[in-house]
Every structure is written in C-alpha cells, then in structure tokens.
Amino acid sequence: MSDLQNDQNSKSDAPTGVLGWLGERYQIQGLIDYLAKKEVPSYRHSFWYYMGGLSLLFFMVQIVTGILLLFYYTPGKEAYSSVKFIVEKVEFGWLIRSIHSYAANLMVFFVFVHMFSVIFMKAYRRPRELTYITGFILLALSMGMGFSGYLLPWDELAFFATKIGMNITESVPLIGPIMAGMLKGGPEVGFDTISRFFALHVWGIPLLMIGVLGAHMFFLQVQGISEPDGFKALPVEKQKRVKFFPTFMYDDFLIWLIALNGLIVLAVFFPWGLGPEANVMAPTPEGIHPEWYFMAMFQILKILPNIGPLESEHIGNIIFGLTGAILALIPFWGNNRERLVSYFTIAVLAGLIIFSILAYHAVGSI
Ligand code: HEM
Structure with missing residues (x-):
C-alpha cells in the first residue's frame, strides 16, 4: 500500500467533528478507547443502573436553577418578600422555583432508590467499599441540602418545621446543643438562622457534594459497574454486555430526557406553593x-x-x-x-x- 493510501486510511478511522478537533490538539484517544472498552451488564435488572444517573441529573438541575434563583433571592429579613417577588413578578420565576423544589425532592427520592438497589444487588462488596461509603455521604448531604433549603422561603411551614428540626438537633447527646446553637445563630430560629442555612445551602453543602461526587464517579470509572450474582449465574451465551460508551451513555441520556419532561410537567401543572409569611410569635399551627x-x-x-x-x-x-x-x-x-x-x-x-x-x-x- 502506498504512503498516500496509508495516510488516507488512518485519516478515515480517526474521529471527526468535535472529538476529531480535540484529538488533533490533545491526547484524548486513550480516554475514548478506555471508555469504549468498558462494558455494562445488560439483563432484566439493568434498569436499576440508571438510578445513580437520575440522582446526578436532578443534582445538576438544582445547581442550574439554584444559580438562577440567586439572582433575586435575598437571605435574612427580606427572604419571604424576595421569594414572593420571584414567584409573582419575575418572568418565569415561579417556574424556576417550582423546578428547583421538585428536583430537590426527586434527587433525594432517586438517591434512596439507588442506595437500596445497590444494597440488594450487593454492589457494596469488595472492591467497591469506597464507592458505597462516598455514596452514603452523598445521601446525608442530599438530606442536608433539603433541610437547609426548606427554611429559605420563610413561610409558615418552613419556619415551624425547621423549629421542630432544631429541637431534635438540640436533643442529640453532647454535640446537639452546640450544633443547634451554631445553626440558629441565636436562642431561637430567626433571620440569622436563614443566613446560616443559606450559606450552607448554596456554598457549604454543594461544594462538599461536588467533591464527594467527584470521588464517587472516579471510583466508578476505575472499577466499572459490578456484575450481580444473578447475571453471573446466567449461561455464558446469555450474559450480554453493552458498551458504556456510547450505548449505555445514550440510554442514560434518553432516560434523562424522559425524566426532564416529567419534571417540567410537574412544575408547570402543580406549581410549588408559597404559604403565608412566618410569624415567629404565633403558636405552632396544626398539621406542620x-x-x-x-x-x-x-x-x-x-x-x-x-x-x-x-x-x-x-x-x-x-x-x-x-x-x-x-x-x-x-x-x-x-x-x-x-x-x-x-x-x-x-x-x-x-x-x-x-x-x-x-x-x-x-x-x-x-
Ligand atoms: C447524589 C447522590 C448519588 C449520585 C449522583 C450517584 C451516582 C452514581 C452513578 C451515576 C452510578 C453508576 C450507575 C449506577 O450504578 O446507578 C453510581 C454507582 C454506585 N453508587 Fe452511587 N450515587 C449517589 C449516591 C449513592 C448512595 C447513597 C450509595 C449507597 C449508599 C451509592 C453507592 C453506589 C455504588 C456501590 C455504586 C456502584 C454500583 C455498581 O457497581 O453496580 N451511591 N452512583
């Protein structure tokens, strides 16, 4: 074969488009080959492998919508009026707030489903101990995100529910009173508490989450997805596997698209409510x-x-x-x-x- 033909053949094998452009400048072929070699078991329980991805999707939605809410939200005394302004005056403000609140709940829901599914599929076994532990920390942080975000609109439900939460925190032996004191910023839940919850909700917890999530994903990439006993027990010819890149990733994106549609339907047709402003002097209403x-x-x-x-x-x-x-x-x-x-x-x-x-x-x- 002539040099010219060789050159033309190797050119036609090389990735084109964005990957081609990047490949000419950086050594990314190794990464592509690595991802293309990785495989994910494909069998009747594979459905559960999408739960971690869904948790990730809703986390990303929260970051994007949270940044948009920050354009108008003001912690402290003006918390309630700023949320009212977002919901009533800002164009599509109600929608962004609604998406943010539903995404927060859906994230916690899918993190729970993901955790229970990895336990039942025994994906916590050696060598995935650290993937599991980082995941468990993510569950605790997700719940912390929910708890700290709940107070921010400063409506009746937010205030009284947080007050109950703070009483429970206070009753934790030894560290409880110290933790509750730091979080409240005073003897009672008040405007200073909003500022502290705000700092945790928009900076502290998300930054921690991004770090821990990075470790979770890194362990996952290095070790790949586990093969459960039920899959290994199948006859070899029935043990189907799909390529992580692009097959599994495309399926993941398709599921994300369906989930995003569901999220939008919820946010549009059942907009997230805002109750009356909290009155710190009022007795706890029924049903909080x-x-x-x-x-x-x-x-x-x-x-x-x-x-x-x-x-x-x-x-x-x-x-x-x-x-x-x-x-x-x-x-x-x-x-x-x-x-x-x-x-x-x-x-x-x-x-x-x-x-x-x-x-x-x-x-x-x-
Ligand atoms: C924000 C929270 C979380 C995100 C975004 C996340 C994301 C992911 C993703 C994308 C995967 C790969 C696909 C899959 O198996 O679903 C995965 C796998 C895994 N996750 Fe999570 N995860 C989170 C929380 C958790 C929790 C709470 C646990 C357990 C306590 C956990 C334990 C694991 C384990 C053990 C695997 C490996 C599964 C296997 O190899 O079969 N993760 N995670």
Whole structure:
C-alpha cells in the first residue's frame, strides 16, 4: 500500500467533528478507547443502573436553577418578600422555583432508590467499599441540602418545621446543643438562622457534594459497574454486555430526557406553593410537618416513650444514629453476613414506608 493510501486510511478511522478537533490538539484517544472498552451488564435488572444517573441529573438541575434563583433571592429579613417577588413578578420565576423544589425532592427520592438497589444487588462488596461509603455521604448531604433549603422561603411551614428540626438537633447527646446553637445563630430560629442555612445551602453543602461526587464517579470509572450474582449465574451465551460508551451513555441520556419532561410537567401543572409569611410569635399551627424523607423519624419520635432517665428524643437519636452507622458500614459486615444485610435493609425500608404513612395519616394528609 502506498504512503498516500496509508495516510488516507488512518485519516478515515480517526474521529471527526468535535472529538476529531480535540484529538488533533490533545491526547484524548486513550480516554475514548478506555471508555469504549468498558462494558455494562445488560439483563432484566439493568434498569436499576440508571438510578445513580437520575440522582446526578436532578443534582445538576438544582445547581442550574439554584444559580438562577440567586439572582433575586435575598437571605435574612427580606427572604419571604424576595421569594414572593420571584414567584409573582419575575418572568418565569415561579417556574424556576417550582423546578428547583421538585428536583430537590426527586434527587433525594432517586438517591434512596439507588442506595437500596445497590444494597440488594450487593454492589457494596469488595472492591467497591469506597464507592458505597462516598455514596452514603452523598445521601446525608442530599438530606442536608433539603433541610437547609426548606427554611429559605420563610413561610409558615418552613419556619415551624425547621423549629421542630432544631429541637431534635438540640436533643442529640453532647454535640446537639452546640450544633443547634451554631445553626440558629441565636436562642431561637430567626433571620440569622436563614443566613446560616443559606450559606450552607448554596456554598457549604454543594461544594462538599461536588467533591464527594467527584470521588464517587472516579471510583466508578476505575472499577466499572459490578456484575450481580444473578447475571453471573446466567449461561455464558446469555450474559450480554453493552458498551458504556456510547450505548449505555445514550440510554442514560434518553432516560434523562424522559425524566426532564416529567419534571417540567410537574412544575408547570402543580406549581410549588408559597404559604403565608412566618410569624415567629404565633403558636405552632396544626398539621406542620417536615419534608417526606424526615417523616418516618418524625413519627417515631412522636410515639417513643421516655425510658428511665432517657427522654424519648434521646432514645430516637440513638436509634437513628445506630441505624445510620450500621447502614453506612454495610461493606464491612463480612461476606458471610450478606443475608443479614438484606434482612436488615428490608426492615429499614419497611420501617421507613410504614412510619411515613402513619406520620402523614396523623397530620391529616392521607
Ligand atoms: C447524589 C447522590 C448519588 C449520585 C449522583 C450517584 C451516582 C452514581 C452513578 C451515576 C452510578 C453508576 C450507575 C449506577 O450504578 O446507578 C453510581 C454507582 C454506585 N453508587 Fe452511587 N450515587 C449517589 C449516591 C449513592 C448512595 C447513597 C450509595 C449507597 C449508599 C451509592 C453507592 C453506589 C455504588 C456501590 C455504586 C456502584 C454500583 C455498581 O457497581 O453496580 N451511591 N452512583
């Protein structure tokens, strides 16, 4: 073959378009080859592999819409009036706020689904301990994002629900009062609390999340997606795998597109509400409750009795702390305790669902 033909052949194999342009300038071919070599198992439970991606999508939506809300939102005394201005005066302000609030809830929902699915698929096993641990930190941070964001509109529900949350924080043994004091910025939940929650909501927690998420994704890229026992037990000819790039990624994007459509439908047809401005002197109105993902804990605290010198809130905190620690350490329980892990996780999941239903029933929403 002549040099000219060789040159033409190698040119026709090279990537074109943006990848080609970048490839001429930077050594990205290695990265493309690496991604193209990676494979994802494709079988009847593969659906669960999209849950992490959906959590990521809603996190990104929150960052974008959160930045837009920051153009008008003012923490402190003007918090409520600035949100009212966004909802009533700013063009499409109501829509951006609605998308932001729904995306926050959907993110927490999909992070929970993702966590339970990785536990049931035993993806926490060696060597993925750190992927699991970084994921667990992301779950805690996602809940922190929700809790800190809830107060920012400073409407009645936001204020009283945060007050309850602060009382619970205060009852955590030893560190509780210090933490609650730092968060409140005074003896009671007030305008200073909004500023502190604001700092955490727009800077502290998102920056931490981006760092931890980077580590989570890095571990995932290095180790690839796990192959569950059910997949490995299939006859070899039935063990289908798809390329991560581009097949799995394109499917991921398609699911993102469907999810974004769902999000827009929710935000447009059921716009996120804004209650009356909080009145710090008023007694707690009936039916005040936290976000849905704190409802089970809220209910458990309500029904727990005092035992000896221990108040019900202390007992509740011990139960929640221990359950969280046991869940976080699942990868280190040992190989012979996998069945126990599954039973424990089913019990936690059932507890969350049952106590949440009871809690909504008690506040009169179901
Ligand atoms: C903001 C929160 C989170 C995001 C954005 C996220 C994102 C992702 C993505 C995109 C994947 C790859 C696809 C998949 O398996 O779904 C993944 C895998 C994984 N995640 Fe997460 N994740 C989050 C939270 C969590 C939590 C709470 C846990 C568990 C406590 C967790 C544990 C894992 C594990 C073990 C894998 C590997 C799965 C496998 O190899 O089969 N992640 N994550």
